[in-house]
Every structure is written in C-alpha cells, then in structure tokens.
Amino acid sequence: MKTITCDQFHHFLYSIREDFEIVGPVILHDGTLSLGRLTAEPLALFAGRIPFRFTSLFFPHSERLFAMSDEYRFDKSGSSAKPLLVVGWRAEDLEALEFIDEFFRTGFRDDVFCDRRQSSVVIGVSGRCGVNGEFCRISEGKCDMELIYDGKHFIMAEYTENGRFLSEKIVWGEETDSLEALLQESRALRTPEREILQTASQLLMRNQVDDDFWAEIADRCIQCTSCTNVCPTCTCFDVYDMRLKRKIERYRMWDSCQMSGFMREASGHNPLASQSDRTRRRIRHKLVDDLHRWGRMTCFLCGRCDDVCPTGIGMKAVAAEIVERFG
Amino acid sequence: MVSCFEKKQYSERGNCDCFHFGVFMDSRIGHAAYEPAIYSIHSISDLTPHEKLFRIEIPDAVDFRHEPGQFVQLSVWGWGEAPISISNSPTRKGYLEFAIRHAGSLTGALHQMRPGSKIGLRGPFGNGFDVNRLRSQNLLLIAGGCGLAPLRSLIQYCEDCRDEFMDIRILYGAKTPHDLLYKSDLAAWMESETFDCRIIVDFVAPNHGYSGKIGLLPELIPPLEVEAENTTAVLVGPPMMYPFVVEALRKKGLDDERIMVSLERHMKCGIGKCGHCAIDHFSCCIDGPVFLLRDLQGTEWAG
Ligand SMILES: Cc1cc2nc3c(=O)[nH]c(=O)nc-3n(C[C@H](O)[C@H](O)[C@H](O)COP(=O)(O)OP(=O)(O)OC[C@H]3O[C@@H](n4cnc5c(N)ncnc54)[C@H](O)[C@@H]3O)c2cc1C
Numbered sequence: 207m208k209t210i211t212c213d214q215f216h217h218f219l220y221s222i223r224e225d226f227e228i229v230g231p232v233i234l235h236d237g238t239l240s241l242g243r244l245t246a247e248p249l250a251l252f253a254g255r256i257p258f259r260f261t262s263l264f265f266p267h268s269e270r271l272f273a274m275s276d277e278y279r280f281d282k283s284g285s286s287a288k289p290l291l292v293v294g295w296r297a298e299d300l301e302a303l304e305f306i307d308e309f310f311r312t313g314f315r316d317d318v319f320c321d322r323r324q325s326s327v328v329i330g331v332s333g334r335c336g337v338n339g340e341f342c343r344i345s346e347g348k349c350d351m352e353l354i355y356d357g358k359h360f361i362m363a364e365y366t367e368n369g370r371f372l373s374e375k376i377v378w379g380e381e382t383d384s385l386e387a388l389l390q391e392s393r394a395l396r397t398p399e400r401e402i403l404q405t406a407s408q409l410l411m412r413n414q415v416d417d418d419f420w421a422e423i424a425d426r427c428i429q430c431t432s433c434t435n436v437c438p439t440c441t442c443f444d445v446y447d448m449r450l451k452r453k454i455e456r457y458r459m460w461d462s463c464q465m466s467g468f469m470r471e472a473s474g475h476n477p478l479a480s481q482s483d484r485t486r487r488r489i490r491h492k493l494v495d496d497l498h499r500w501g502r503m504t505c506f507l508c509g510r511c512d513d514v515c516p517t518g519i520g521m522k523a524v525a526a527e528i529v530e531r532f533g
Numbered sequence: 534m535v536s537c538f539e540k541k542q543y544s545e546r547g548n549c550d551c552f553h554f555g556v557f558m559d560s561r562i563g564h565a566a567y568e569p570a571i572y573s574i575h576s577i578s579d580l581t582p583h584e585k586l587f588r589i590e591i592p593d594a595v596d597f598r599h600e601p602g603q604f605v606q607l608s609v610w611g612w613g614e615a616p617i618s619i620s621n622s623p624t625r626k627g628y629l630e631f632a633i634r635h636a637g638s639l640t641g642a643l644h645q646m647r648p649g650s651k652i653g654l655r656g657p658f659g660n661g662f663d664v665n666r667l668r669s670q671n672l673l674l675i676a677g678g679c680g681l682a683p684l685r686s687l688i689q690y691c692e693d694c695r696d697e698f699m700d701i702r703i704l705y706g707a708k709t710p711h712d713l714l715y716k717s718d719l720a721a722w723m724e725s726e727t728f729d730c731r732i733i734v735d736f737v738a739p740n741h742g743y744s745g746k747i748g749l750l751p752e753l754i755p756p757l758e759v760e761a762e763n764t765t766a767v768l769v770g771p772p773m774m775y776p777f778v779v780e781a782l783r784k785k786g787l788d789d790e791r792i793m794v795s796l797e798r799h800m801k802c803g804i805g806k807c808g809h810c811a812i813d814h815f816s817c818c819i820d821g822p823v824f825l826l827r828d829l830q831g832t833e834w835a836g
C-alpha cells in the first residue's frame with residue numbers, strides 16, 4: 207500500500223482532469239460546504255459531511271428518461287460526458303451508495319441510473335479526517351479506492367480494478383504497511399447510535415409503538431420534505447412529460463412520501479392521508495420494511511435528516527425517542 | 534413471511550395447451566427500463582358513458598406474453614403514463630384490450646383519440662392471478678366496478694381452459710345498470726353453461742328497464758353454497774368494498790389462503806423503483822397487484 211500527501215493527491219487529480227469529471231466536497235465563497243467540480247481550490251476533504259443528498263450525482267434531482275420526436279422516434283444521442291470520479295465519501299455514505307446500487311440493479315434494471323453509475327469511480331475518505339481530526343470509520347471495501355488518513359498522509363487502499371488502475375498512475379508516495387493499527391481503531395469505534403436504531407427497529411417490528419406517538423411526532427412536522435430530500439437512501443420519484451416543439455421529453459424528479467399527494471389508490475382513496483401515517487411511513491420504511499425486503503435497515507446514520515429538520519424530528523431523534531419511551 | 538423475490542414460475546404447463554406461460558422477462562415490450570414501444574390504436578368502442586374499450590393489435594413477430602391480471606404502463610404522449618390492466622386472456626392472442634375509464638388528464642386525452650392514434654406501451658408488469666393456485670378449484674370471481682377489466686382476462690382464460698377448473702361463479706356489482714362494463718360479455722356469461730354469473734347494481738333510476746338484482750355486492754355471497762375446502766375467491770374492485778366481501782367469504786369458511794385480492798395504487802414506474810405503490814415492504818407493481826390475503830397479514834393495508 208502506498209502513502210501519499212493531500213497535495214500529492216491533488217496533483218494527481220489535476221493530472222487526470224482531462225479524462226474524468228472530478229467531483230467532491232468544495233467550500234463555496236460564502237463558506238458553505240457543497241458538492242462541486244474540482245477547480246484551482248483543493249477539495250475540502252476534511253470539512254465534514256456534505257449537507258445534502260450526495261447520491262444525486264447518480265440519481266439527480268431531475269433527469270430525462272427519454273426524448274421522442276413527433277415522428278415517434280426516440281432520441282438516441284447519448285451524452286458523451288466524461289466518466290465521473292467522485293472523491294470524499296465517508297463510510298456511511300458508501301453504505302448508502304451500496305444500497306441504492308443494489309436497489310436500482312435488482313429486479314428490473316434501472317438503466318438510467320445504472321448507465322451513469324457504471325462508468326464512475328468512487329474514492330472514499332476515512333481515518334483521522336474529521337473536522338477536528340476525529341476518527342471516521344474505514345469502509346473496508348465499499349468503493350473503488352479509499353484514502354485512509356493517518357494524521358499526515360493518506361494511505362491508499364484499492365478495492366477494485368478501477369481503484370488499482372488509478373493507483374498505478376500515482377507515481378508519488380512510499381510503501382507502507384501501517385494500516386493494521388488504523389483498521390483496529392476503526393473496528394473498535396463505539397456505535398451507540400446504531401444500537402439505538404436497532405432497538406427502535408425491533409420495537410417497531412413488534413408493534414410496540416402506539417398511534418399516539420406518531421400523532422405527536424407528526425404534529426411537529428411542517429411537511430417541508432427536507433428530510434427525504436437530503437437522505438441518500440431515499441429513491442422515490444415522480445414522472446412527467448414536457449411538451450417541446452416537435453417532441454416530448456419524459457422526466458423523472460425526486461418525490462417525497464411526506465407530501466399528502468404522494469400515494470393514491472386507483473379508486474382515489476389516500477392510504478397515507480394523515481401526516482401521522484406519513485411520519486410513521488418515513489421511519490418504518492427504513493427500519494422495518496427495508497429490513498424485510500433488503501435484509502438490512504436502510505438508514506446508515508449519516509445524520510443529514512437530523513441536521514436539516516427544522517423541528518428536530520430526524521431519524522436519530524425519533525429513534526432515540528422511541529427507545530426512551532417504549533424500550 | 535413469503536419472500537418478495539420468490540417469483541412465480543409458470544414452468545408447469547396447464548392441461549390446456551392453447552398456450553403456455555414463458556419466462557416473462559423475455560416477452561415484454563418496451564425498450565430499456567422506461568422507453569415504451571409504440572403502437573397504433575386499432576379500434577375503440579363505448580362500454581359505458583365513462584368507459585371505452587381500446588384494442589391494440591400485436592404483430593405475430595412480437596413476443597408478448599402475459600398472465601391474467603397483469604397490467605401495462607400506457608403512455609399518452611405529453612400526458613405521461615398510467616397503469617392499465619390487460620383485459621383479454623393470454624389465450625386470445627394477437628391483440629390486447631383495455632377497458633379505460635375517463636378518470637383524469639391522461640385517460641381524458643386517451644378518450645379523445647381515434648383509431649390509428651399512437652400510444653406507448655411497456656409491459657406486461659406485475660403478478661397477476663396465480664393460475665396454479667386456482668387450478669382444480671371451485672372459483673368465486675368477484676368484481677366491483679372497474680374491477681371487471683382485469684378480471685375479464687381471467688374469466689376468458691377460464692372459458693378457454695374450462696377443464697382446468699371446477700365450478701366457476703362470477704359475481705359482479707356496479708353502481709347502476711349503465712355502469713356495467715362488458716354488457717355483451719355479461720349477457721353471454723349469464724347465458725352460458727360455463728359459468729354461474731350473477732349481477733347486482735347499487736341503484737336503478739326510475740323507469741329504467743333493468744330487471745336484475747339491486748343491492749350491494751357482498752349481498753350476493755350469503756345465498757351461495759360454498760365448499761370451502763376446495764374453493765378459492767378472487768376479488769377485484771375498490772378496496773373500500775373488500776372488508777365487507779372478505780367478511781362474507783370468511784363466514785362461508787374461506788381462510789386467507791383462499792382469498793386473492795387485487796390492490797391498485799397509482800403507479801409511476803411499474804418496475805418497483807418510484808415508491809408510489811408501496812404497501813409496507815411490498816411494491817404493488819412488482820409484488821402485486823394481486824396478493825394472497827394471507828401475505829398481507831400484518832401490513833398497513835390489513836390495518
Ligand atoms: C394495476 C392498475 C391497473 C389499472 N387498470 C385500469 C384499467 O384497466 N382501466 C382503467 O380505467 N383504469 C385502470 N387503472 C387506474 C388508472 O391507472 C388511473 O385511473 C390513472 O390515474 C388514470 O390516469 P389519469 O391521468 O387519467 O388520471 P389522473 O389525472 O391521475 O386522475 C385520476 C384521479 O385521481 C385524482 N388524482 C390524481 N392525482 C392526484 C393527486 N396528486 N392528488 C389528488 N387526487 C389526484 C384525480 O382527480 C382523478 O380523480 C389501473 C390502476 C392500476 C394501479
């Protein structure tokens with residue numbers, strides 16, 4: 207395994223700029239942390255989590271499914287965009303990506319997502335890379351390459367062909383075998399939030415959370431849909447047509463189960479008519495339903511919904527309250 | 534709990550050799566995940582004041598195979614896409630029929646179309662009526678309102694493969710005599726030896742010539758003699774009526790393994806991705822629309 211400094215890594219990124227669209231965390235002029243293209247400024251790899259749905263790189267807020275001319279011909283002109291190279295995702299982000307990869311691939315293959323995802327390269331960042339140098343869990347394999355920060359250098363772990371391909375292009379750096387200590391530190395990290403989530407999941411599964419609880423939490427929801435908008439494992443979308451001159455285009459756009467019009471039976475009845483039903487759905491879906499369907503909970507505790515919810519009822523907060531009251 | 538991925542496989546051939554079910558993945562139309570195939574409407578006829586029958590011809594060269602109870606995603610250009618049940622049996626090949634109610638914008642635009650107009654189709658999608666489970670059974674085929682559209686595909690299948698089933702009873706309820714779908718089919722089924730077909734309407738306007746039964750659909754069930762141990766009921770209609778029908782069926786001794794229900798939710802993708810048709814961990818579009826009542830136990834739908 208090679209070690210490389212942050213500067214050297216950026217040199218490397220600049221050297222492959224022609225071949226890849228390089229995207230990662232950037233700090234905007236006003237100080238906001240965002241996701242952006244690599245510019246003359248280095249990427250903000252130590253600035254904490256990007257505060258929105260980073261999986262939007264592969265599942266954008268709105269995207270075209272197809273275009274069709276008034277002669278009923280599909281527009282096959284694919285974009286010749288460069289492959290994406292994504293840098294800076296944390297272990298929980300990579301777990302979320304792993305889940306939506308599986309989600310879009312399983313059963314019917316969602317080619318719109320898969321085609322974009324297939325040509326991309328993902329580089330995770332972990333180790334002592336927290337805002338104040340705190341330790342971020344090592345994903346140990348959920349990306350093409352992981353940069354594990356030991357406080358001075360990145361140790362490069364390559365997990366896929368793509369990762370090895372990139373790593374071979376990196377001419378700097380020294381060989382090291384010092385990863386073991388970092389791995390042990392990572393594996394020994396305490397995960398009290400995970401335990402709370404699991405307990406909440408079990409309580410929900412055993413129907414030990416009553417309707418009054420949901421009514422009370424829902425009372426605090428203002429239906430702003432921020433929680434579903436930032437969540438990296440939320441995948442719901444709506445589909446609509448745009449009528450343009452001599453053609454139509456069909457698009458999909460993120461949708462939110464927190465909106466009252468989200469679900470309808472064919473007869474017109476709304477099965478999620480009250481906010482209480484919808485709040486329950488938001489939490490249960492990730493902690494119970496996906497456990498049934500996908501064999502795991504699909505909240506990876508990235509904390510984004512808790513960060514954005516203006517009324518303090520993000521996933522972690524609700525899970526903690528469930529455990530406190532019903533556990 | 535039954536795994537969601539336990540796909541029904543119709544490898545077992547029925548006694549009827551009019552057709553057999555293939556591996557569905559290979560017999561769909563539409564390109565990629567979201568691009569529909571383009572078809573011309575062959576003919577349109579009126580079924581009721583609000584419902585029209587649309588017929589599409591499928592050329593021999595196209596490998597399209599469906600099972601009774603499946604649906605397609607139908608595109609009207611510029612209006613989007615809606616799930617629509619295939620109303621004819623797979624035993625009747627070379628064409629597809631759709632009974633479509635003028636319910637909103639897309640279906641409104643469709644009702645304005647003429648033969649020759651181009652629409653888009655993707656599909657077939659969904660789990661239809663599990664014919665393997667119905668074989669060698671007495672059948673109670675129960676439809677309310679628009680529910681006859683999908684159920685007709687099964688009724689025609691039963692007609693064409695009559696030997697596979699025992700007694701077949703059709704119970705159909707609509708708001709008024711005007712709203713009865715497929716009036717000529719109904720007349721034929723009532724005439725025929727093949728079925729015992731009973732109809733009921735909620736109310737009749739004064740001076741209407743209708744002489745049949747008036748009342749609510751569940752009222753058709755108590756008078757029936759049902760051999761619970763070899764009878765399976767199939768239920769398609771507005772979910773509002775299900776609790777009443779299910780209760781009447783349970784009183785006849787049918788347990789939840791012997792009752793199939795179709796649950797239709799607005800769908801945007803038809804392929805399990807958009808999230809609009811979810812019932813807890815199920816997606817109606819790929820796990821349904823037809824479910825065994827047993828499998829819905831404990832879900833939000835069952836309450
Ligand atoms: C599996 C399946 C099979 C089906 N088969 C058939 C069939 O064979 N024949 C048939 O006629 N129909 C069928 N349907 C129903 C059909 O798909 C819907 O009626 C479809 O919505 C019609 O589209 P539309 O654009 O015309 O109506 P829409 O514009 O979607 O409107 C339909 C109704 O829903 C209301 N509505 C729509 N969106 C909203 C919202 N966001 N908030 C509040 N109200 C809303 C409208 O006011 C209207 O009353 C089926 C549905 C399913 C799920």
Ligand code: SF4
Binds near residue numbers: 508
């Ligand atoms: S913490 Fe919130 S935003 Fe993050 S994965 Fe869980 S539910 Fe989604």
Ligand code: SF4
Binds near residue numbers: 428517519
């Ligand atoms: S972010 Fe909070 S207030 Fe906004 S919809 Fe989600 S739960 Fe409700």
Ligand code: FES
Binds near residue numbers: 806807809
């Ligand atoms: S219609 Fe999109 S998930 Fe079922």
